[in-house]
Amino acid sequence: MKTVACYKHYIAKISLILLLAIFHTSCNSLKKVEDDEYLIVKNTILVDSVKVKGEDVHSLIYQKTNTAILGYPLRLNLYNLAKENPDSLYQVWLNKKPKRKERLVKLLSQKQVDRLGESFLVKGLSTWLKDVGEAPVILDTAQTRRSLERLSAFYNSKGYFNNSTTYAIDTTNRKKKAAVDYQINLGKPFYIDSLSNDISSKAIDSLYFLHANESLVQKGEQFDLNNFTLERERLTTIFRNGGIRNFQESSITFDIERDTVRASDDQKMNINLNIGDLRRRGENQVTTSEYIVEKINKINVYTNFLSATNGAPIDTVHYKDLIIHYAGKFKIKPKTLDDAIFFEKDSIYRDLDKIRSSRQLNSLNIFKYPNIIFEEDSVQNLVNTNIYLAPKPKYSLGTNFEVSRSNLRRIGVGMGASLLIRNIFKGAENLSLSADGAFGLLSTEIFQDDFFSEIGGDISLDFPRIWFPFINTSSIIPNYTLPKTRIAIGTSFQKNIGLDKQTFNTILGYNWSPNDFKKHAIELLNIQFVRNVNRNRFFSVYRNTYEQLDAIADDYDGYQDPNDPTDSAQSFPELAPFFETVEGTENPRLLVPDDNPDTPNGTTGFTEAILNGTVSPIFSDDLRQVSRIEERRQRLTENNLIFTTNYTFNKNNRNGILDNNFYQFRFKIESAGNLLSAFSNLVPFNENENGQLLVFGVPFSQYIKTEFDYVKYWDLSRSNVLAARVFFGIAIPYGNSNNIPFVRSYFAGGSNDNRAWFPYSLGPGSTSALNDFNEANLKLALNLEYRFPLFGDLNGAVFADAGNIWNVFDDVENKDATFNGFESLKDIALGSGLGLRYDFTYFLFRLDLGFKTYNPAEIPSKRWFRDYNFANSVLQIGINYPF
Known part of the structure; x- marks a missing residue:
């Protein structure tokens, strides 16, 4: 107890020193601000006298305040700790x-003195x-005036062409x-x-x-430049999916007629949409031609492009609309390529078909970076499609x-x-074989054997289609x-x-993914x-459970605590074989069985x-x-046969890894x-x-299980x-079943x-770690985390976790x-807590x-902040964000 007390006292001292250091540096934020200079501590944007807080507007200001963590300018104070001229000071x-x-x-x-x-x-x-x-x-x-120009241009883009801007600097009662x-x-x-519109084609x-x-x-709506940008993107997508393969977004312009000088109660503008011709740049001049709808003619697929470029003889196979070129042995079924390529002969060109074909060919995991190139045919309005594929190595070996x-x-x-063996049956089937093992030394305080081993292996086969007997699922x-079927078999063995x-x-x-934002499994x-x-x-193994049972057995082993006059332990001779005397103690303990079948089983x-x-x-x-202990023992030691069917749906609206303003949702149901x-x-x-x-002599589990998981991110600006x-x-x-198998149950706590x-x-509930x-079978979790940059690649976090x-609905009655x-x-x-x-x-x-x-788990009067200190804190280590 003395050691723990000293440890807590030591932690308290460190905390006090840190707080004093932070206080000292926070008072020093003006250290490198000259007498005729002012540190910007606040930017306020007032639009028609109303304060605006949106990041899209505040990001227009050139001179933003120094970054702060919960109001504390950490990076500014770190900068102020640096010496301005360390070389001169050293001399x-x-x-x-x-x-x-x-x-x-x-x-x-x-x-050495110079190096110092x-x-x-x-x-x-x-x-x-x-x-x-x-x-x-x-x-x-x-810079302040430049910020005003930006703000004026921003509100111009929203239709406020007659806006006026100014700024005011407040230094009253603000030292520097x-x-x-x-x-x-x-x-x-x-x-x-x-x-109106003017379309040449x-x-x-x-x-x-x-x-x-x-x-x-739309007519009658307030002018918003962003709508015009989105309209150009929308029209470009429509045209490129309507056969206009080489349509250029720059061909779309808008003529805007407005009177910004004469103010009136009814300020209106006329919009004219212009879509020009195709512009081609030659060596010395720019020519134009009318946009036309193109159709797909030949579809050439080069299955081993790298071999073909090395001079190997080329053979050809025709399959439906595909002309497949290959060198050496033909190593893939034509139907597999046909299922992955969405161009059709004599159909109009669509950008969507190109995107889907690239996505599916990549998903097969047997080719390197598929490349799709289009060539104009000698016949007008026709285009030839050339798809170049370079096979990945047939075998890939990994170790850990x-x-x-x-x-x-x-x-x-x-x-x-x-x-990994790719394309094993020539239909883009990928076979994966894996084996792993772990070996080492055990704690001899718990196990008689001082070593352990774990050996396991898995075999899985993935192929790019939904395989279901007697049913065509492609419709x-x-x-x-990107449909995939997976068949996997695995086993593992633990010893000692x-x-x-x-x-x-x-x-x-x-599993299949209709787009990048939805996935079904x-x-x-x-x-x-x-x-x-x-x-x-x-x-x-479950020592807490043993201690509970042994504490109950103390009332039956005839031992009386000399320090407790109320102890009323009795002796039952018929139970004597179940106890043993532990060296150094007076109180007998229940015998725990080991691997020797002759050892009495005192607990049982x-x-x-x-x-x-x-x-x-x-x-x-x-x-x-x-009775509760015995029920738990039987439950955790019984063999389990779990025969399930489940469905999982994932959805998110994240646009790339840099998007920090999104949500994701997961739903799962299992029977x-x-x-x-x-x-x-x-x-x-x-x-x-x-x-x-x-x-097979084992009771099978029967249950229904469902899960909902929702995550939401808010971008608070400046990487917060x-x-x-x-x-x-x-x-x-x-x-x-009367309960859920241990491997399908929920637990709480962890990184x-x-x-x-x-x-x-x-x-569970208000119990205090009854078991190891x-x-x-019921879980609720709520997590909130504020993430902020510190410096370089190091970030910090403040979090709150509830649940x-x-x-x-099971056999637990507590x-x-x-x-x-x-x-x-x-x-x-x-x-x-806090995180790095x-x-x-x-x-x-x-x-x-x-x-x-x-x-x-504490009594109601002591539940809040009872163990809120460093001595009782928990350090968690994790890889990637927890959610």
């Missing part, structure tokens, strides 16, 4: 005392502080600080009075009027290596290898949605760790079989004695607690055991003593992002969940662990420090 210090330089030269040499002046402590630190810091933003009225107010008076907006003219009613520029350590493993070494799921599990799983699944069959080899190790013997009424009297509440239950009506199944139906997540999941057992708790340590691995798990309506929402735990993220471009390394803000 001053070196020559301040007459013999200092002479002594250093004798001790180090002249070269270039060292990190003398010069490098100041350079680094300037690089990661941020120079003070000094008021420059020339300034606040700038940008004031815009909009005036009356202009509206579109009439629309007949082909363009017919396509335009076919879609004219969808125009984004890792070192791990945990409370169960002293050291572990993992190795793995994978082999339901078109080829352009936990209960020594053996698993077998197989999957038949489908169906696992028609997902079968998992889990066998626990050493069930007798349960109490050796004691449990059976209590549940069967062998001993009497049984102390109050003991029967219920022992287990229904197919086997229906089959049991036709073929009688065996039953166990609990009336459960057995398949607010991210939120809501998750809800529930699994309801029925029929052949991607509530970061103030370790994995499996939170819940706490899980349940918990509960049992519901009210503290079950969900009992809205009153159980008081059991939602709250964790908050370092961006390595390809992945992000994350450190999060979580504090227990509201802990439902």
Whole structure:
């Protein structure tokens, strides 16, 4: 206890020093601002006297204030800590005392003394502080006037052509600080009075009027330049998908007639749409020609383009509309190429077909960067399509290596290898073989054996179509949605760790993506079989559960605590074989079985004695607690057969990895055991003593499970992002099951969940880590995180995580662990904390420090901020963002 107290005192001292340092530097933000200069601390934009906060407007200001983290200018203060002239200061210090330089030269040499002046402590630190810091933003009225011009142009683009702008600088009661107010008076907006058009091409003219009613520029609407930009993009897409292959967006212009001098109550403008001819640039001149609708003529596919360019003889195969050219052996079925290419002979050219063909050919994962080139045919209005494909290597080998350590493993070494065989059956089928293993030393305090091993392997086959017996699915799921079928089989073996599990799983699944924002996935069959080899190790592995049972057994082993006069322990001779005396203690403990079949099983013997009424009297509440422990033991040691079908839908509206203003949604529903239950009506199944139906001697699981996961990002400007997540999941057992298998249950805590708790340590409900691995079948999680840049590739975060798990509709009766309506929402735990993220471009390394803000496991009067300190914080390490 003394060590813990000293540790907490030490942490408190460090925290105080950090707070004082931050306070000192925050008072020093004007250190590098001269007497005749002003640090810009605030920008305000007033539009018709109303304050505007939108980032699209504030981004127009040239001189933005220094970045701040929750109001604190960290980067500015780091910059201020840097020395302005470290070289000169070093020379001053070196020559301040007459013999200092002479002594250093004798001790180090002249070269080393010169190098000392270039060292990190003398010069490098100041350079680094300037690089990661941020120079003070000094008021420059020339830049302020340029900002006004930008603001005026922005509101011009919104139809306020008669706007007027000015600015005011406030330095009152601000020592060397300034606040700038940008004031815009909009005036009356202009509206579109009439629309006309001048289209030179007949082909363009017919396509335009076919879609004219969808125009984004409408009569009577207020002028908005952005609508004209979007209208140009819309028309370009229509024309290029209507046969005008080489249409140029620059051919679309708008003539705008308006009177910005004479102000009136009815300010209107006339818009004329111009679509010119195709402009071609030659060597010395620019020529024009009328746009025409083109049709696809020949479709040439070069399946091994690199071989063809090396002079190898070329052969040709005709398949439907495709002319397939190849060198050497023909290594792919023509139908596979036909399914992936969406051009059709004699059909009009469409940009959409080019995009879909490139997307599908890339998705096959057997070609390098497909290239599609178009050539004008000798016959007018016809175009030839040339598709160049370069095969990827048939075989790809991958390896991995890792070192791990945990409370169960002293050291572990993992190795793995994978082999990918492409186009194995000439239909773009890709076969993947993988094997991995882990070996190492175990904690001998828990296991008798001091080593462990895990070996596993998987085989999967992917092919680019939906395979379903006797049904043609292409009319339901078109080829352009990138349909895929996956068949996978895998197994793994554990030895000398936990209960020594053996698993077998197989999957038949489908997925397809109509576009880049939606994805569907169906696992028609997902079968998992889990066998626990050493069930007798349960109490050796789940030590918390053993301690609970042993605490109950203390009342029956005849031992009386000399320090507790109320201890009323009794002796039951029939239970004596189940106890052992531990060296150094007086209190006997329950025997824990090991791998030796001759060792008495004290835990099981004691449990059976209590549940069967062998001993009497049984102390109050003991029967219920022992019954719960036995139910948990049976549940976690029983073999599982999980036979499921599930569907998952993903949707998001993110436009690229730089988009920080988007949402994503995931919905999943899973059903287990229904197919086997229906089959049991036709073929009688065996039953166990609990009336459960057995398949291969194992009761199959039956449940329905559904999940909702919603994530929303808000871009707060200047790389500041607010991210939120809501998750809800529930699994309801029925029929052949009274509970959910451990591998399909929910847990709380961890680096991607509530970061103030370790994995499996939170819940269920208001219980306090009753077991080593706490899980349940209902979960609610709410996460909020504010992310901000620090300097360079280092970013920071402040987060709050709320949520918990509960049992519901299963065989758990503990009210503290079950969900009992809205009153159980008081059991939602709250964790908050700080985080650091370092961006390595390809992945992000994350450190999060979580504090227990509201802990439902405590008594109601002590739930808030009971363990809110560094000594009880939880450090989580993760890769990439948690949501």
